[in-house]
Amino acid sequence: MRFDTEKALRGPSVSSANLKEFMDHFGVDEKTISDVMAEALSKGGDYCDLYFQHSIDNYIGLEDKAVNRAYTDVGFGVGIRVLKGDQTGYSFTEEITPNAMKLAARTAANIADSGNIVKPVELKLKEVPNFYPIETPWEQVGVDKKVPYLQQINDKVFAEDKRIIKSNIWFINGTSYVMIANSQGKIVCDYQPMGQIAVNCTAEQNGQREQNYFDLSGRRGIEFFTPENIDRLAKESVRRTLMLFDAVKPEAGEMEVVLAPGISGILLHEAIGHGMEADFNRKKISIFSDKIGKPVAENFVTIVDDGTNPNLRGSLNVDDEGNETEKTYLVENGTLKSYLHDIISANYYKVKPTGNGRRESFRHVPQPRMRNTYMEPGPHKKDEIIASVKKGLYAEAFTNGEVFIGAGDFTFYVKSGYLIENGKITKPVKDVNIIGNGPQVLRDIVMVADDLKIGEGGGTCGKNGQGVPVSMGLPTVKVKKITVGGISTAKS
Amino acid sequence: MNNKERLDLAEWAMNYALKTGADESSAVIYNSRDIEIEYRDKKLETMKESTRNSLSLQVYADKRYSGHSTNDLRKDSLEKFIKEAVAGTKYLTRDEFRALPDPKYYPENTDTDLGLTDPGYDKIEASERKNIASEIERVASAQSDLIISATAGYNDSYYEFARVHSNGFKGEGAGTFFTAGASVTVNDKDGGRPEDWYYATSRFRNELPTPEMLGRNAAERALKKIGQKKIESGIYEMLVENRAGSRLLYMLAEPLSARALQQKSSFLDGMLDKPIASDKLTVIDDPFVRGGFGSRIFDGEGIAAKKKMIIEKGVLRNYYVDNYYGKKIGMEPNSGSTSNILFEYGTKSLEDMIKDQKRAILVNGFIGGNSNSTTGDFSFGIVGFLIENGKIVKPVNEMNVSGNAKDFWKSLAEMGNDPYPYSSMKIPTMAFTGVNFSGL
Numbered sequence: 001m002r003f004d005t006e007k008a009l010r011g012p013s014v015s016s017a018n019l020k021e022f023m024d025h026f027g028v029d030e031k032t033i034s035d036v037m038a039e040a041l042s043k044g045g046d047y048c049d050l051y052f053q054h055s056i057d058n059y060i061g062l063e064d065k066a067v068n069r070a071y072t073d074v075g076f077g078v079g080i081r082v083l084k085g086d087q088t089g090y091s092f093t094e095e096i097t098p099n100a101m102k103l104a105a106r107t108a109a110n111i112a113d114s115g116n117i118v119k120p121v122e123l124k125l126k127e128v129p130n131f132y133p134i135e136t137p138w139e140q141v142g143v144d145k146k147v148p149y150l151q152q153i154n155d156k157v158f159a160e161d162k163r164i165i166k167s168n169i170w171f172i173n174g175t176s177y178v179m180i181a182n183s184q185g186k187i188v189c190d191y192q193p194m195g196q197i198a199v200n201c202t203a204e205q206n207g208q209r210e211q212n213y214f215d216l217s218g219r220r221g222i223e224f225f226t227p228e229n230i231d232r233l234a235k236e237s238v239r240r241t242l243m244l245f246d247a248v249k250p251e252a253g254e255m256e257v258v259l260a261p262g263i264s265g266i267l268l269h270e271a272i273g274h275g276m277e278a279d280f281n282r283k284k285i286s287i288f289s290d291k292i293g294k295p296v297a298e299n300f301v302t303i304v305d306d307g308t309n310p311n312l313r314g315s316l317n318v319d320d321e322g323n324e325t326e327k328t329y330l331v332e333n334g335t336l337k338s339y340l341h342d343i344i345s346a347n348y349y350k351v352k353p354t355g356n357g358r359r360e361s362f363r364h365v366p367q368p369r370m371r372n373t374y375m376e377p378g379p380h381k382k383d384e385i386i387a388s389v390k391k392g393l394y395a396e397a398f399t400n401g402e403v404f405i406g407a408g409d410f411t412f413y414v415k416s417g418y419l420i421e422n423g424k425i426t427k428p429v430k431d432v433n434i435i436g437n438g439p440q441v442l443r444d445i446v447m448v449a450d451d452l453k454i455g456e457g458g459g460t461c462g463k464n465g466q467g468v469p470v471s472m473g474l475p476t477v478k479v480k481k482i483t484v485g486g487i488s489t490a491k492s
Numbered sequence: 493m494n495n496k497e498r499l500d501l502a503e504w505a506m507n508y509a510l511k512t513g514a515d516e517s518s519a520v521i522y523n524s525r526d527i528e529i530e531y532r533d534k535k536l537e538t539m540k541e542s543t544r545n546s547l548s549l550q551v552y553a554d555k556r557y558s559g560h561s562t563n564d565l566r567k568d569s570l571e572k573f574i575k576e577a578v579a580g581t582k583y584l585t586r587d588e589f590r591a592l593p594d595p596k597y598y599p600e601n602t603d604t605d606l607g608l609t610d611p612g613y614d615k616i617e618a619s620e621r622k623n624i625a626s627e628i629e630r631v632a633s634a635q636s637d638l639i640i641s642a643t644a645g646y647n648d649s650y651y652e653f654a655r656v657h658s659n660g661f662k663g664e665g666a667g668t669f670f671t672a673g674a675s676v677t678v679n680d681k682d683g684g685r686p687e688d689w690y691y692a693t694s695r696f697r698n699e700l701p702t703p704e705m706l707g708r709n710a711a712e713r714a715l716k717k718i719g720q721k722k723i724e725s726g727i728y729e730m731l732v733e734n735r736a737g738s739r740l741l742y743m744l745a746e747p748l749s750a751r752a753l754q755q756k757s758s759f760l761d762g763m764l765d766k767p768i769a770s771d772k773l774t775v776i777d778d779p780f781v782r783g784g785f786g787s788r789i790f791d792g793e794g795i796a797a798k799k800k801m802i803i804e805k806g807v808l809r810n811y812y813v814d815n816y817y818g819k820k821i822g823m824e825p826n827s828g829s830t831s832n833i834l835f836e837y838g839t840k841s842l843e844d845m846i847k848d849q850k851r852a853i854l855v856n857g858f859i860g861g862n863s864n865s866t867t868g869d870f871s872f873g874i875v876g877f878l879i880e881n882g883k884i885v886k887p888v889n890e891m892n893v894s895g896n897a898k899d900f901w902k903s904l905a906e907m908g909n910d911p912y913p914y915s916s917m918k919i920p921t922m923a924f925t926g927v928n929f930s931g932l
Contacts, residue, residue: 063755066585072577074562076569090540094563107541110618143583166755202757202866211757211866249869252894252930253725270860283532285641285677287684363542402860402873406677406685407720409890411860411873433861433871433892437684485861485871485892488726488928 019125022179022189026052026078030123032098036080037120037183040105044115045082045089047343048108049182051320052078052096053362055174060143062150062169065158070143079362080104084112086282086344090365121185128317128324131308134193134221138173141222146171149225153199156234161242165209166202172458173222180322188322194313194469195220196458197229199237203245210244212397212415213237217458218311218471240397240416247430250419252486256392257434257479258385258420263398263455265472267479268303268373270401270410271438272296274463276305276330276338277356277368278345280405287408287439291336297442299334300378307355307371312454313469314371321357321366328354330373331442342368360466370461374473378448382476385447387423393484394418394425395434408438433485441479449476493523493545495664498654501547501565505574506656509551513578516552516592517658518794521545524651529621531629532643536622549574550592553581557590589819592794597815597825598661599796602789607782608667610696613650621646624672624703631707632674636715640685644674644707648697661794669785670697674710680718686889688713688857693914695783713856716877720887722931723878729852729905730893730927731845731879734912737919739858739872741775741833743897746865748802749828750817759868759898763808769901771805774836779827786831786916795827805836806902833917838907842921845908847882853891853929854879861892868897874929891931903927 023029033050040048059071077094078101089111091104150169157167174194181187196217203210214237216229259267272288280286297303307316307325316325321343329337339345342357345368358369386394394417401412414432418425454473461470493501502519509517523545530538547570548561558581562573629644652666673691680686690710692701700706732740744760752758760768779788779797788797793815801809814828846854854877861872871894877884908921 060584066587068557068585068587068590070558070580070584072558072560072562072580074560074564074573076562076564087536088538088540090538090542092542094543094545094565111536111539143580147583166757168755202755204756209756209866211864249894252892252928254932283641283643283677285685285687289685363544365538365540399862400860404687404859404875406687407680407717407875407889408684409859409873409875411892413860413862413871431862431864431867431869431871432894433873435860435873435890435892437890439684483722483725483890483892483930483932485873485894485930486928487894488930 026096033181034120036101036105039102040080040082040109041118043109044112045084047083047183049081050078051362052179055176057174060146060171062154065154067147067150075361077362080108082108082111086348087111088365092362120183123181123187124185126186126188131315131317132219132311135223136221138175152230153234157238160238163203163205164201165204168200170198172196186322188318190317193219195224197233199233201237201241203241205245210241212240214240215457218313219315220311243428244430247428250393250429250484250486252488254481254483256389257482258394259474259477260396261451261453261474261476263457265374265474266398266401266412269472270403270412271441273370273373274403275405275438276340278339278341279368281339282345282348285406287406294336295334296336297331297334297445300448301331301334301445302376303331304329305340305370305373309372312372312471314471319355319357320359323353323355325355340368342366358468364466369468370470372471374454377450377452377475380447380449382449382451385449385476385478389420392420394420410438411435434482436482444480445477446480447478451475502654502656505547505549506658508574509578512575514551514553518550520548520653520655522653526649528647529625530645531625551578551581552590555586555588555590556581556584589816592657592659593815595660597795599790602663604789606787608695610668612697613668627703628674628707631704632676632711635711638678639676640679641677642674647671657794663790668695670694670700672700673706676710676714678714686717717887720889722890723888724932725930727926728929729849730924731852731854732922733856734910734919734921736855736857737922738917743863743870748812750811750813750821752865754817754821757866767806768808769806770904772904772907773803773806775803776834777802777831778834779831781832784832788831791827791829795825837909837920839909841910845921845923846879849879852879891929894928
């Protein structure tokens with residue numbers, strides 16, 4: 001059955017007429033959903049929800065100057081979850097028929113084995129805002145329409161500099177139809193688009209080869225890839241590659257680190273974001289357990305996790321448990337404010353869910369996850385921050401990071417950056433890992449500029465084997481002291 | 493789905509692609525069943541049960557290529573899916589290297605039994621799974637008052653697949669996996685809440701260690717982290733515990749691929765039959781290990797599995813060459829993916845290797861970091877212990893190791909005698925000299 005996405009896109013909300021279309025899309029009706037829920041709660045569960053999803057992901061690749069590969073992945077199914085207190089029973093089926101759903105419901109029901117039987121309440125559509133309007137649904141954009149974008153970027157990359165020897169370019173887009181119904185009577189629908197172009201370059205100079213990368217991504221339609229953005233994709237990927245010919249390794253050890261505005265928000269994601277996911281706190285395994293209401297940073301530090309920013313990767317009209325998203329303050333003026341909650345942790349802490357319940361797909365249980373994590377602008381200026389550093393590192397592009405939730409050790413890997421010497425940005429650096437302790441680094445954020453920027457690239461956050469799209473942002477920030485991987489001079 | 497249904501569906505999908513315009517096609521139908529149990533605080537935390545079914549289809553039409561997967565296996569959905577897949581392929585650029593592998597690379601016999609399936613899988617009771625997880629959690633939690641939280645997990649899975657190629661390949665496979673263990677978080681008064689884990693995996697249920705051993709090891713590992721702190725930056729000798737070593741070996745995986753060679757993004761380009769590591773490093777790819785996690789008769793392209801020497805006493809002997817990039821660079825395909833990775837082992841245990849060190853860092857886990865396949869540069873976060881005069885003196889963390897793989901592997905001084913049993917990479921403890929650590 002074909003679904004008309006245009007209506008869902010007109011926003012600002014999903015109308016009840018659209019509910020019927022979502023129901024038809026998945027081939028179910030209210031009676032079937034209610035029967036499946038009754039089955040799911042038949043062993044004494046307190047609550048259940050059904051997460052219907054149809055996802056279509058497309059990848060088209062250019063290599064050796066030709067668009068010569070395309071991949072598609074389709075996912076279709078329903079996940080059924082039953083809760084008994086903070087215990088979870090989960091099952092999914094890839095066959096959306098009443099029998100297959102009831103069988104899955106019976107499996108999930110087994111988490112409970114006693115208690116009063118809760119009856120599902122009659123479903124009522126909850127309308128949601130639209131934080132990601134796009135002009136044309138991706139299903140209407142065929143392979144033929146995307147091919148020219150890749151060829152244009154490739155031509156520009158090679159025109160940019162003679163040292164370029166290879167480019168790999170990917171056009172990636174995704175669409176997910178989601179319908180969530182729960183036993184408390186809520187039903188919500190969403191249409192979630194995603195678009196990305198990623199450019200990899202390899203260059204050669206005097207026998208030395210270097211490679212780097214730049215991408216743009218968001219909950220966007222094809223109109224996002226304007227001539228200006230196409231130009232930036234080519235130029236920035238080349239610039240980042242060529243600068244590596246002059247790159248050096250910094251000295252190993254602790255030093256001042258200045259983070260460039262934008263994707264450097266990876267610092268927040270790793271240093272505090274994961275530790276504030278409420279499941280880790282409910283289990284008392286996070287270094288931030290029992291710290292709510294306490295001062296954790298200078299008073300000009302305010303850190304948020306926001307699901308409502310227009311067209312960002314981590315934005316959600318509704319989270320994967322059917323709850324409204326919001327702007328959640330992790331740290332407000334230096335004080336630790338709120339964890340990131342899903343339904344289970346919100347019940348445990350007796351607070352309202354913050355709209356952070358997310359999952360990779362219908363095959364996965366929701367967990368508290370970040371959306372768009374960034375720091376609000378502060379009182380300093382970028383120039384004064386750079387000028388204040390005698391010997392340090394200026395980091396601007398990253399590949400990945402990781403954190404140990406309990407110990408607080410976190411890392412992020414710098415793909416391009418510069419040394420700062422006597423208040424001035426000097427030589428480029430590359431391939432250094434930075435490692436610090438979350439709470440310590442928060443305390444060591446000594447300057448925050450007024451130039452907040454959200455990273456434009458495609459970040460995917462992994463947790464317990466599930467990947468979800470996120471965004472990160474930061475103004476120019478100075479951390480007093482953090483360990484930088486590099487070259488040691490002395491034998492220890 | 494039984495074997496015949498699976499094979500029939502794969503053949504139908506492949507033939508439907510040919511009927512709608514493909515010249516060549518391959519199809520895989522994959523089915524799996526997974527059960528996961530998690531115990532925490534003496535009660536069931538999560539119970540998850542799932543079955544998956546999927547089709548992967550490759551389409552070759554007029555030297556144009558595309559790949560597709562779906563789990564919506566209803567016939568009418570599949571027909572539409574395959575038609576669109578073939579139709580979309582015609583907008584791509586022709587590529588003379590795109591074709592299924594030459595049938596001469598397919599195995600002659602695909603039904604050798606490598607012992608990958610536990611015959612007792614069907615007989616495992618739901619209560620047995622819960623008992624294993626709850627017992628591990630009980631043991632782990634009982635080890636010390638300093639334990640804040642212990643989460644124990646048990647997981648088993650069963651998978652089956654059928655693969656068909658339009659130029660004459662047909663193969664099937666099946667297997668089981670069992671995993672059990674725990675993660676433990678402990679209280680370190682001034683150092684946060686360090687955690688560690690101990691999980692074991694096997695093809696066979698009765699080869700898993702006892703819950704007692706799994707729970708105790710997880711707790712002991714976490715308790716040993718209490719008091720961890722970074723120490724001064726410098727050049728140290730380094731021991732890498734067997735279970736952590738794969739992170740270092742993976743630095744070589746991408747650069748060893750034919751793709752990286754063809755794309756000029758491998759620092760191992762041009763190094764065939766030349767030394768790339770010290771003579772202590774011998775790496776063998778062996779797909780025929782009985783019950784091995786990576787064992788197979790044919791790979792993901794239908795190419796017959798072969799045992800091959802990758803690195804022989806430090807000398808590079810083979811790249812991983814897949815069908816497409818092999819053709820592009822004029823090399824015979826020998827499989828583009830790893831199977832079981834074995835090593836030439838030394839004679840000493842981890843304990844003996846610690847005794848030999850005057851001052852060194854024993855790395856028992858990595859955190860974050862990355863490596864650059866084009867240049868060999870790497871930098872990883874680490875946790876572990878400081879060794880002085882043959883003894884572990886204190887736990888360390890929040891440090892990086894950095895270097896370049898071209899020099900780094902030449903500093904490999906010794907391999908241990910203790911291959912890590914719970915991975916397809918049976919790596920032992922390794923000793924390196926003169927490694928850059930950054931800390932204070």
